[in-house]
Amino acid sequence: MLAPSTAAAQGGSVLLEADVDGRPVGVGNLVLKPSEAAKVSITVRNGTDTVQRIKTVRISGTALALTFFTYDTTVPFDVPPRSAETRSFPLEPTDLGSQALGLLPVTIEVVDVQRETIASVETTGDVKGSLWSVYGAFGLGVLVLTALSWAGALLALARRRLPANRWQRAMRFLPAGIGTGLVAVISLSVLRLVAPSPTAEIPFIVGAAAAAFVLGYVTPHPGERPPSSLDADTVRIPR
Template identity: 45%
Template sequence: MTRRVAVPFAVLMIVAVLVVVPLTGPARAVDTRGAATSAANSAANSAAGAGAVVLDAAVNNVSVSGRRIVLDPGQPTHVVVAVRNNRNELAQIRSIRVSGSTLGLTFFVFDTAVKMDVPAGTSVTWEVDVDMAELRGQATGLLSMQVALRDAKRTVVASASGIADVHGSLVSTYGMFGLGLLLVTIFLWAAALLALARHRLPRDRWRRAVRFAPAGGGIGFVAVVSLSALRITPPSASSDLSFIAGAAGIGFLLGYLTPSPARSPSVPQSPTFPESPPAPADPDQWFPDDRSGITDRVWDHEPGVHYGEPS
């Protein structure tokens, strides 16, 4: 196998691994989420030990670590937190934060001020209704949700994570974010394909591949946001990054396989000759003031052309 064939084949195999693994991973996680999360919570609670604050949260009567939680901006969201303080000192909780994020970006945050002191070795349960009417213009679809307990210094004491099914509007911050990614991706592909059509891409294959990689990554970003907004696949940090990397790898491979631009034919340049100095407009300027001694100069009928030398 020659190097020209081996390199694209290796890149294609890497891309296949990056794409297939994320697509199969979330399916297994969804099928076994109930049992896996229950076992994980039990293990976490039993292994908490001294020095930890354990949080068990439920939103709208659904455990945060369980199924998807529906968040309807038209109705109050009921939040229940059960806190177990395994520290040797008092745990002071001053706020409860409910937030949603995708791709590491937070799209909605709701803070509720509380004054909840949990003595060492005890448990406290607290309930509150949170008004999320502004959620309609902030996000829609499936997002990663987190319920966090914070102290007076805004430090997270304990948290629980799950999936929120937000019934918001497509004309929201999250929807506009997806539209912006789509426009940027269209621009990147248009620029790359236009350069390909005009034969203005670099002749080096690796430079052409790097030119197409951001466009492929843009498709990955758009796909992740679209699947989340359409409630098809819940977001996941590891699988989303792998999916985006796989899409960028496909774009890299397509750029590597694009044909090399043809060399422009070289046009021979016409030889240049030194310009002769311009002749004076008045032929009398060639004669000295004393013309009596000039006998051998002969002038042609064209001004500026002369023969012989003065005697």
């Protein structure tokens, strides 16, 4: 769910409104194309009794508690008490294609001279990046590690080398389940179906982890390895 296009800072008295290429942030997805410059306009409404000194406008994209791109634009201006100020500036995300792709939560915030966030607004960004971007490579890395985790667990099951304790067997499968949940979240983001967010991430990751944990718990007891027919202690030499 998208955040409203107006956000409050500390005290709830400083509000930020933003639009990109004339479209209000928070209405639909914010399309970001590395090959195209965008015109960003922000309005800061100061409802306090003190001057708000803006220094920087920051636009960032995050997923899974990780920041994949950040653009800081220096736009110094003051907002007098009980008034509003509007500023516009161009955004040229030329290197965005190598940083992210797909649907990502995007935050626009105004930062003061002490580098403190005064107010912010959140939306979902549709980044037209490359599969080989940092975010894409991160997803591929998680996919490879998850595949290796499943292969290791299932191979140990086939060779009857899992721990005898059920809880230990469940923990052996748990990393593969967590990885499966992460792969699902990243895949839905890259395919532009669902943007990563706590409400989307937690059910996928926890659900996949729980399923893998239960699978490991109910796997059959490995038991003792059957004795080899060539075991020296069991071979009888006819007389």
